[in-house]
Amino acid sequence: EERGINHFAHQGLLRETFGAHYGTIRKLSPLILENKIKAYNIPQGVIIQLYRALGANLPGIITHVGLETFIDPKYEGGKLNSISDEDYVRRIVIDDKDFLYYKNPGKINYCLLRGSESDENVNISFKKEGLNLDSLTIAIACKNSGGKVIVQVGKLVKNGEINPKDVVIPNILVDYFVLSSDKKYHMQTGGTYFNEDFLVNKIVEKSISGPRQLDIRKIIARRCAMFLNKDIKVLNFGIGIPEIVSAVLDEELIAQNFVTTIESGIVGGIAQSGLDFGVAKYPEAIIDATYQFDFYDGGGIDMAFLGMGECDKDGNINVSKLGNVVTGSGGFIDIAQNSKTVIFSGTFTAGGLKVDVDNHKLNIINEGKNKKFVNTVAQITYAGSYGFKSGQTVYVVTERAVFKLCENGFKLIEIAPGINLDKDILSQMEFMPEISHELKIMDIRIFSDKLMGLNNI
Structure with missing residues (x-):
């Protein structure tokens, strides 16, 4: 909280902010939530394209990125509080197709x-x-x-x-x-002074330390990893549980079958987490983020693993407005909207959830006090209806249930062994999901301390 843009977070010093991700700028949240400054959230890739447009003396950009999300003026127009009154985003139609026109906010001094x-x-x-x-x-x-x-x-x-x-x-x-x-x-990153491994590409010997301890995050990550197949090559991992998917691929000795990319410009290597998020050990290439988002927006990602804060009856996902902290969308909208397949992941409930595994069965020791499957999300960061119409394949994976995006929202297709459908799933949701007539039990290998044997991928 004492670095970066936090230095500018003082009333009277800032008039307006125009950004993608506010999560690490904690001191800005009170100013935004208390209407002391104007604030706007624009997808990260769009902001980069706006820089490029400004450099070429263009008034703005036209893109599909952000349609039907809270960035769309049909909803919030990316405005983060009630005093943010500038319309930076307009919805337009070109050749009978909907697009968003983003206006440049002004010259950079x-x-x-x-x-x-x-x-x-x-x-x-x-x-x-x-x-x-x-x-x-x-x-x-x-x-x-x-x-x-x-x-x-x-x-x-x-x-x-x-x-x-x-x-x-x-x-x-x-x-x-x-x-x-x-x-x-x-410092080279938010958490590391300098690490040469972030700059070099070299063959790394496989770890023999054994598999990561089985916990709720690994259970979810394992199920996510099982969606991979030989036709999938280019991956993107978001923050949180998606980072564990990368670790699962590594311990299952299949990481080399795929190419990890990060919106910051990384291609290949071992993606880092926490305050080092955005860099990788032993990357194969480091390109400008500007071109990485060109690749993403054109559909270059085969499968993206992203987080899930809330999910609603219409198939919408929220990760940008949770609690009393302004988080923002970062590159989430660019990635979620344009990847061929998207796997959203998160725990089924939040706030004190505890589980354990016994004899390949999942037990809920203490249920979370906060429901995450709600009637209406607080903010639409991903629009299920838009994704379905676009032909995307989309799943939501939790420790106890797996859902697939269908025309009318998410359909329940799998539940964990040991889980009671009514008590542990339906009663913990604010809406009744469609339930598959072929409801399956999640693969028991997920709930074992042993490797799953995914090396056939």
Whole structure:
């Protein structure tokens, strides 16, 4: 809470925010919720495209991303409180198809970026940075707005020491650089000062430490992993339980059959979690996030594993508005709306839920006090009706039940061994789901300490 944009979170200093993910900017939440600043949530990939449009002197962008979600002016228009009165998003029709037009919020007066090295002519390399992100796109947008580009670097080198292909931000875009050699002000990620493994691609010997301890998160992740097959190649993992899916693939010795991607620009490698989320150990490629979202928006992801905060009777998912914290959508909308197959995952209830496994059966020791399957989600981050009409294959996986998206919402297709349908599932939902006539029991291998034997994938 003491780093990054949190430094600017003071009443009177900020007038308005325009962002994708507010989860790590905890000090902004009270200002937004108390109507002390205007605030807007726009999908991460759309914001990056808006930077690119601004750099090319275009008024905005047209895209399908965000349709039927809370970003759509049909609902909230991405406005996060009642004083946010600017209409940055409009719904339009082109050739009988619905699109959203996102208006650029205005010119950029200053941008604050970071690189690793600057030469004497102020060409900036990202030699030790774990990611390029959208830094070049932002620099162009700011410079062509007449703004000032300020770049922090850790080292000044002589002209000629930076290979031309290693220059990420050329000197024609930089107004000032700030030299900061103190590593505490130049961390590689939110949780790591520097790790060479984030920058190199090398073959890693398989771990022989044994499988991860079986808990509720692993139970869910295991069921998620079982959706994979030989026709699936490109994956994306969200934050939380989806991160455990990656660990399951690793311990089942099938991770090499797939290519992990992260919206930050990572291709391949071992995705990291927590404050290191966004980077990977031993990546095969690190590209600009701008181009990663181009790939995503065009349908490049075969299967995405994403979190689930709430799910409602219409097949909608909410991850962006939970409790009294402004979280935002981040890249969730871009990914969820455009992936060929989406697996949403989360515990069935929240707030004190405890389970255990005995003889391949799941037991509810203490039920969560908060229902997550509700009549209406607090905010639509993923629209089930839009996904179904788009031809997506979509599932919701919990520790005790699996649902499939159908025309009228989610259909219950599997329950865990040991679970009572009425007591443990239906009574813990605010709505009655459609129940498959071929309701199945989840694979008992999921509820064992032993490996599942997924190496046939």
